[in-house]
Amino acid sequence: MDTLDNMFVSNWSNVHFSVPPSYVQPIENRPGKVISSSSKAIPVIDFGAHDHDDIAKQILKASEEFGFFQVINHGVSKDLMDEAVNIFKEFHAMPPKEKVNECSRDPNGRCKFYTSSENYKKDAVQNWKDTLTHSCPPSEQVIEYWPQKPPKYREIVRKYTQELGTLGFKILELLCEGLGLNQEYFCGELTENPALIVHHYPPCPNPSLTLGVVKHRDPSIITILLQDEKVHGLQVFKDGEWIVVEPIPNAFVVNIGLLLQIISNGRLIGAEHRVVTNSSTSRTSVAYFIYPSCESIIEPSNNMVNENDAPRYKSMTFGEFRRNFFNKGANIEAELLY
Numbered sequence: 001m002d003t004l005d006n007m008f009v010s011n012w013s014n015v016h017f018s019v020p021p022s023y024v025q026p027i028e029n030r031p032g033k034v035i036s037s038s039s040k041a042i043p044v045i046d047f048g049a050h051d052h053d054d055i056a057k058q059i060l061k062a063s064e065e066f067g068f069f070q071v072i073n074h075g076v077s078k079d080l081m082d083e084a085v086n087i088f089k090e091f092h093a094m095p096p097k098e099k100v101n102e103c104s105r106d107p108n109g110r111c112k113f114y115t116s117s118e119n120y121k122k123d124a125v126q127n128w129k130d131t132l133t134h135s136c137p138p139s140e141q142v143i144e145y146w147p148q149k150p151p152k153y154r155e156i157v158r159k160y161t162q163e164l165g166t167l168g169f170k171i172l173e174l175l176c177e178g179l180g181l182n183q184e185y186f187c188g189e190l191t192e193n194p195a196l197i198v199h200h201y202p203p204c205p206n207p208s209l210t211l212g213v214v215k216h217r218d219p220s221i222i223t224i225l226l227q228d229e230k231v232h233g234l235q236v237f238k239d240g241e242w243i244v245v246e247p248i249p250n251a252f253v254v255n256i257g258l259l260l261q262i263i264s265n266g267r268l269i270g271a272e273h274r275v276v277t278n279s280s281t282s283r284t285s286v287a288y289f290i291y292p293s294c295e296s297i298i299e300p301s302n303n304m305v306n307e308n309d310a311p312r313y314k315s316m317t318f319g320e321f322r323r324n325f326f327n328k329g330a331n332i333e334a335e336l337l338y
């Protein structure tokens with residue numbers, strides 16, 4: 001194998017029959033007992049229902065209790081979702097050299113193909129996955145840096161990310177309604193810089209030792225995730241237990257990011273979650289992260305603060321937040337709190 005094959009887990013995992021030591025999680029992090037009973041299930045919200053106020057209420061409740069919900073009848077066509085998943089699977093199936101080449105045009109370094117995590121060298125234990133990431137419109141310029149292979153990549157992903165942008169605004173507008181924020185609260189720089197993160201988790205010879213992604217909160221406003229229809233993997237941490245996010249065909253999984261937890265002054269939960277591996281089937285997931293511009297100020301909104309509810313989080317730019325997030329990882333909360 002050449003050195004690039006050795007680097008990416010998708011390329012060497014099929015010739016390894018055991019888990020290399022650098023991927024073995026410490027006992028306390030290993031996937032253990034999980035809950036999949038319906039009383040603890042992540043709420044499923046039907047956007048096709050007619051009672052608009054009721055949809056806004058359901059979203060607010062799910063975001064306060066779980067920080068996670070799934071949406072069905074969301075308006076993004078099944079054909080486009082299928083085309084997007086297929087093109088991302090095709091991308092991940094290309095030889096490693098091509099994947100790296102296709103992600104080498106971006107002078108800002110935002111279009112990348114990497115293994116484990118963006119912090120690979122700092123990770124104490126590696127994640128069992130390879131990942132493609134890049135910025136998304138509204139800035140049209142970013143498309144010039146996207147992969148050109150597979151040949152229809154740009155055409156399909158442009159359509160997909162535009163639709164996800166629209167869906168994102170719809171969700172944020174409904175949340176604004178629930179929280180009593182101005183409908184346009186998220187229309188400007190707070191949502192200016194979305195990114196796509198496409199993970200590929202190959203089968204793992206011993207899933208009880210590894211994780212696809214370790215426990216974390218997303219550093220986003222919200223994240224809209226398309227998960228493989230048939231393959232379990234995503235789990236949410238609630239009240240000391242891990243809950244499975246059941247794959248539902250044609251649904252999106254939506255989660256509140258840490259930034260919206262701050263803006264809502266802790267009323268909405270940027271819940272912790274992780275991804276487990278399995279030994280038989282590879283899994284692809286497509287996360288659309290709604291990010292602000294670097295200069296945006298992230299702080300509790302004035303509407304969420306009063307004499308009884310003082311601001312719980314410090315004010316900082318998104319640029320500062322991101323630096324803290326990458327340096328402190330899981331310990332970031334201490335940095336954010338007053």
Ligand SMILES: O=C(O)CCC(=O)C(=O)O
Pocket residue numbers: 197199213218225227233234273274275285287
């Ligand atoms: O693959 C998944 O289901 C979730 C990935 C994730 O949590 C992330 O990209 O932040």
Ligand SMILES: [Fe+2]
Pocket residue numbers: 216217218273
């Ligand atoms: Fe995440």
